[in-house]
Amino acid sequence: MAESGVIVPNKVVIIGGSTGSIEVLLQLLPALQSPLAFSVVIVLHRKNTADSTLANLLSLKTAIPVKEVDDKDILQPGHIYLAPADYHLLIELDGSFSLDDSEKVNYSRPSIDVAFESAADVFGPALIGVLLSGANADGTNGLIAIKQAGGQVVVQQPETAQVAFMPQQAILRSQPDYILDVPGLIALLTTGI
Amino acid sequence: MIEEEEVDLLLNDLVDLYGYDFTHYARASLKRRINRLWSLDRFPSFAELRYRVRSDSDYLKRFVEELTVNVTEMFRDPLFYKALRTEVLTALAAKPFIRVWHAGCSTGEEVFSMAILLKEANLLHKSLLYATDLNPEVLEAARNGIFAMGPMKQYSENYILSGGIHDFSIYYTAQYGYVKFDEELTRKMVFSTHNLVSDRSFNEFDLILCRNVLIYFDKALQERVFTLFDESLGPLSFLALGAKETIKFSSIQAKYKQIGSEKLWRKVG
Numbered sequence: 001m002a003e004s005g006v007i008v009p010n011k012v013v014i015i016g017g018s019t020g021s022i023e024v025l026l027q028l029l030p031a032l033q034s035p036l037a038f039s040v041v042i043v044l045h046r047k048n049t050a051d052s053t054l055a056n057l058l059s060l061k062t063a064i065p066v067k068e069v070d071d072k073d074i075l076q077p078g079h080i081y082l083a084p085a086d087y088h089l090l091i092e093l094d095g096s097f098s099l100d101d102s103e104k105v106n107y108s109r110p111s112i113d114v115a116f117e118s119a120a121d122v123f124g125p126a127l128i129g130v131l132l133s134g135a136n137a138d139g140t141n142g143l144i145a146i147k148q149a150g151g152q153v154v155v156q157q158p159e160t161a162q163v164a165f166m167p168q169q170a171i172l173r174s175q176p177d178y179i180l181d182v183p184g185l186i187a188l189l190t191t192g193i
Numbered sequence: 194m195i196e197e198e199e200v201d202l203l204l205n206d207l208v209d210l211y212g213y214d215f216t217h218y219a220r221a222s223l224k225r226r227i228n229r230l231w232s233l234d235r236f237p238s239f240a241e242l243r244y245r246v247r248s249d250s251d252y253l254k255r256f257v258e259e260l261t262v263n264v265t266e267m268f269r270d271p272l273f274y275k276a277l278r279t280e281v282l283t284a285l286a287a288k289p290f291i292r293v294w295h296a297g298c299s300t301g302e303e304v305f306s307m308a309i310l311l312k313e314a315n316l317l318h319k320s321l322l323y324a325t326d327l328n329p330e331v332l333e334a335a336r337n338g339i340f341a342m343g344p345m346k347q348y349s350e351n352y353i354l355s356g357g358i359h360d361f362s363i364y365y366t367a368q369y370g371y372v373k374f375d376e377e378l379t380r381k382m383v384f385s386t387h388n389l390v391s392d393r394s395f396n397e398f399d400l401i402l403c404r405n406v407l408i409y410f411d412k413a414l415q416e417r418v419f420t421l422f423d424e425s426l427g428p429l430s431f432l433a434l435g436a437k438e439t440i441k442f443s444s445i446q447a448k449y450k451q452i453g454s455e456k457l458w459r460k461v462g
């Protein structure tokens with residue numbers, strides 16, 4: 001299933017998570033080498049505030065540019081993008097981001113499912129979906145869509161997650177390619193996908 | 194899941210049969226809205242969805258209303274409203290008459306927020322708020338000034354954060370899970386259908402608010418709307434956009450100066 005060896009440049013890694021996932025990112029981001037050969041898109045359930053505290057916090061942990069997405073930003077390799085609070089994040093066929101403030105999905109905006117499904121539609125086999133710790137079932141349908149579009153599915157090992165429910169749901173329903181603890185996830189993203 | 198070609202077919206139907214042009218809406222979001230309706234209304238196939246849209250004009254109303262996003266709230270982004278109070282209303286206070294346009298106002302929550310700001314600045318008596326949307330149904334809801342009670346607690350918190358000093362409930366009367374806002378506010382509002390895709394400028398304004406509408410448009414349509422706004426804005430007037438929207442990279446940018454860190458611009462050129 002998995003392509004072995006080096007990371008293909010224009011690959012996209014999309015990471016979703018809720019409660020307990022920021023801690024994982026704070027370990028993962030410092031381990032990523034700059035310049036990054038792929039792009040990373042992060043979709044977290046977060047407090048509904050318009051401030052950029054989270055983007056600032058993440059950018060302290062890496063030399064790779066971290067950008068909270070504005071409407072119509074173009075997704076580029078070597079960048080880390082963060083979904084803004086209170087908007088769904090979608091991706092257009094031309095590689096630009098769209099934001100959407102429609103109804104919450106799984107009680108969440110941004111919804112991980114919405115972002116994952118949209119990314120699966122655009123990137124197909126070039127997409128790796130990663131789902132981390134969290135207390136709700138958002139993300140599982142998104143991972144199923146990624147899998148169906150030929151992408152790869154990675155789920156945090158529930159025993160290592162601060163809240164196991166989100167990864168457990170994903171494991172039950174999405175047939176992950178990898179179930180990894182944090183060091184395993186770091187190894188996957190730094191040495192080959 | 195709907196295919197790209199099927200989206201094209203539906204969008205062409207809407208233009209040909211009804212004159213609604215969604216072809217320059219941001220495609221990813223539009224596609225998701227269509228998928229959502231397909232599953233909500235349980236169409237067994239794309240052909241049946243398309244047939245219903247083409248043949249049932251009552252269903253068309255629902256289709257267009259659900260295709261467009263009508264999620265809105267009062268005093269969303271309280272710091273933006275604070276900037277409206279301190280930067281915009283103070284600058285407009287000396288004018289003999291104040292015209293405001295809410296473009297894409299949906300069910301009107303932002304129009305009522307604005308009317309409250311104007312009232313608290315003692316400017317409502319000489320203001321007129323034009324509120325437009327492409328959906329007649331949402332305008333009807335807005336015109337009534339009746340809203341669900343549920344979100345009022347959140348709105349009240351937003352209002353206080355925006356610099357409001359009153360008890361928010363002085364602006365409405367509550368009954369049976371709903372609230373009705375004072376007619377003093379609605380008296381200064383004019384509701385009308387207007388489609389940003391196809392309709393033209395209809396007046397000159399001191400302030401245009403169009404928040405979280407342009408995110409649903411592609412760049413070409415955004416450019417059209419910016420030109421329309423520019424034609425509708427008088428000298429030293431203001432333009433307000435949503436938190437993630439910008440006039441940067443547009444052709445009108447050079448004539449406008451951003452005020453502070455909020456998505457507020459003043460026409461200086």
